[in-house]
Amino acid sequence: IIDNNKQFWQYCKTTTPVQGLSAATCVALVLHIYLLCETYLLQTNHKTAMIKRKGCIDFCLLGFFLYLLGSMSFVEAVEFTFDLADGAEDCFYEEIKHNTSAYLEFQVSAGGQLDVDVTLKNPKGDIIYEQQKATFDSHQFVADISGVYQACFSNKFSTFSHKFVYVDFQVGEEPALPGVDEHATVLTQMETSSQSIHKSLNDILDAQTHHRLREAQGRKRAEELNERVMWWSCAETAAVLTIGIIQILVLRNFFTDRKPNQRYSRL
Structure with a gap:
């Protein structure tokens, strides 16, 4: 059983989710191969089954990790x-x-x-x-x-x-999508729905990116406007306080009594 499935791992480890089998498909096939191994090993004696079971598990894990390494090396x-x-x-x-x-x-x-x-x-x-x-x-x-x-x-x-x-x-x-180009006939309803969902998800990702950009742009403008309003308000407050102090000093000078010698000295 293992020998008959080696060609699957040769294909799975050299492809990526967008080129060939998806991760879910590979996991499902790993479990399927393992169940076939277990069915075969049940027909053998206990000692031989333990050795072959360990080899089967190691083989399945090795193929799955090779697939993960291959799927990380594709950038578009x-x-x-x-x-x-x-x-x-x-x-x-x-x-x-x-x-x-x-x-x-x-x-x-x-x-x-x-x-x-x-x-x-x-x-x-x-x-x-x-x-x-x-x-x-x-x-x-x-x-x-x-x-x-x-x-x-x-x-x-x-x-x-x-x-x-x-x-x-x-x-x-x-x-x-994986497996779509392999069919010579028309797509099934499941494959058509998968393609539609895939396209809709890509559109959603693009829309989210543009909304994040608009949000960042609007937030930046709001922060700049808030800073300008704050400094302008501080300047107005300082101007009002300065004018108020000057007015108080001028009015106080009007009602201040001067000594007679100060009046005659000015004359």
Whole structure:
């Protein structure tokens, strides 16, 4: 039984959840193999069963851990937020193969007038996308040549304000769900529902990201407005107190009696 299932582990340990079998499928097959082993071992003597049972458990655990290691080494996209200093320019690089689609999205969440210069260049140095003082935008393209593409964000026009910029850089199309491409016929209702749920979850993740950016942007504006109102209120309070003290001193001077010699000395 173990020999007949070795080819499964050779496939499972070299694939990822988006390329082949999902984690739940691998776990289910591990349990299935183990139950088959137990059924076979029940027909043997006790001493031989103990040795073979230990080997079966070790084999199942080894295959499952190999699958987990393989599933950690697959990355499709990068999504991050960075601090762009005033008068600075930061560039990011991504290797893209020929005829591979890519998607770049950015948004300035805080800082100054919420604007930044964006330039996207191919490996030859040709500009394929450019925006001047943009707050947010997205661009999708297909790589005409293989190589390292460069995305630069510039804040050189700003002297005092630094910016917080959100970037989402995706390369390649999202692979189909595990096992979907293996069918030559139409999809079943379960597979269609799974694809619909998968797409809806991706849309929810994108919506959550954009709502977090809007929330951070609104919170930053509210904090800046609160700080301005506080300092303006402090200045008004200080001005009112100063004017009140001056008025009291002036009125007090009006009702203060002077000595006769002080009056004649002025005359």
